[in-house]
Amino acid sequence: MFYIGTKQEVTDISYNRAKAVEYARRWALGRNPGYYDFSYIGGDCTNFVSQCIFAGAGVMNYTPVTGWYYLNVNERTPSWTGVNELYRFLINNRGAGPRGRIVPLSNMHNGDIVQLRFYDNSTFAHSAVITDTGRGTPDTMFVAAHTNDSLDRLLSSYDYAAIRPIHIYATG
16 A cells, blocks of 8 residues: 655656456455445445545545545544545545546546435435446446445436536546
8 A cells, every 4th residue: 555644745646447446346245354344334335435546546645634544443534434525525635645526427437436415405425436437327327336235336226316426537
């Protein structure tokens, strides 16, 4: 594993989408024993997505509270396991770790993530990793996810009110 601890050490490196998807395929229907399983205390979806992103990025951000890291169940940031916290980290990150932006679903790539809101006027409550973009539509795109473990699940099979596509564009 490669860790960057301070902003002064940040160098741009690319996001390895193949490694992110390979990790997703390996652990979608199981649990990596190196990480706590949050399935019974709020859900494991964003923990799993963070693991996938880390497999492709190889860099964590050790900024207390607002960074993105996991050392153990008690030493982690909210962004590692929280849907909306991960979104805020990815969109606002300018330091170490992955960086993301909202793009049209048709511009997504394998290894990017989607977040789902299940009810109108609610918060986003689920994260998944894209394993196959298909033709860039929910009816042709496949994801891997935890909590309700899924591998190559059709995105359109979820009953959602809104989707938030997050493209990982860099790793610093």
